[in-house]
Amino acid sequence: MLEITTFETERRLRGSLLLSAALIALIALTVGLFPSIQEAGVDFDAYLESLPDEVSRAFVGNVTTLTTIEGYLVSQLYQFGWVLLLAIYYAYAAASTIAGEVERGTADVTLSLPITRTRFVVGKFLALFPNVVLVNAVTFVAVYVSVVFVGETIDTIDLFVVHAYSIVYLLACAGIGLLASAAFDSIRRAQTVAIGGVFGMFLLDTLTFDTDYDWLGDLAFSRYFDPGAILVDGDVSWNDFALLLAAVVVLVIVAAELFERRDV
Template sequence: MRGSVILVVVFALLSALYFSMFPGIQAEMDVIEEAFPAYMFDLFQIEELHTIEGFIAAEIYSFFWVLLVAIYFAYVGAGLISSDVRSRKMDLTLSNPVSRESVVLQKVAALWVPLIALNVGVPIIVYVGALVIGESFDPVALAMVHLLSIPYLLVCAGIGVVLSVVVDHPRTARAVALTLVAVLWLVDGVSRVDPDYERIGALTPSRYYDQTAILVHEEYALGDAGILLAAFLALLAVAVFVFTRRDI
């Protein structure tokens, strides 16, 4: 809960900053777009910067949401099991009449706290911020940006959970999880820039969540969200399988 509140406050401050900037630089957006190299637009999936949808998609969602929030979920997921194993709390938990499967599933279920807090608080902040400066978002598109991000964030959390049951030391598990998510995001971005590596990007979770397409073009890739949900369930199954068979 504490981490969720902090993240919502951070996004509120970021939103206030970017919304205050947009009216002043909107007319100069063509010059700004020409100043950036073309690969930057592919790397961060930037389009239509002169519109409020394209601007917020680029400035808030393309980096802070897709990368930093994903890292947060991977970090939290990586500590769910390993921290209790390290502190010996898991010994006490498993001494009760509970199954190991239920322990993992209930730990993962707790992730709905930050998922709900962020995906309810942030869109409200973004929607109200746009109204304050005389702009507006399509509420359906804004809601879909967050709804379709849930499978993506769950996959990042799933990566952390798998590492949490494999690695005993929580600090190591968290470091590997956040590094892996960051590397996967970077690989996806590079694969968009270089066609020779485009196929590699298909192995990264961020390839299946395009916030710019949702906000700017109102394209809702439900099939991609289904792929991410399947990947999350597979990661969860692996975590349960490993944890039920390891010695603690």
């Protein structure tokens, strides 16, 4: 299992570095615009209040002001970039892990070795963990340095917690991709299902929040990761964290069991 994990981790290293570089550029641009936005004199909080609840929930989260660096980062970076885009990216990446091997015919070669299908699935999934950690470690430093560079201050602990918490959230979304990858032989089909699953959860959370159907949003992983609560209010829900961690474990177990039972 560790051999598979090591091989896959090394294979994904270049992609992790390219993703990190792209995020660093995005962070530098986003934070670099903050001083000019402050000086513009535009009442962005009034604009925020005028947005429909669904739009505000989707793109701004639960923050109530954009005039602080914390609220600005949540609205312009974390709510859309982490909660949605990176979640889709890792679900997409995980969807190719098993289905890719099956589609290319290399799964038979690997499984001919003294290795169980469960170890194969778990090894593939564990290879995503260093990727997620690396990207969050690099972006944590990039955000902090950028904030200091523009003359602002931010709570380092809260910023660290946002990135550490997001690791479990992103792995949960990757678990959806892993499950799709274990269920389908086609990479494209698995990736489509994974992207649809994560985006569907995001929409479910957004459209049902604070409505009569709010309970449906509890099925969405994004309901349990609130960057605004952590970064702006310093509030961490460890119950939500535990639920996401449990979701990761369950999805990996189900994916492994599904792959054990299917014909390859």
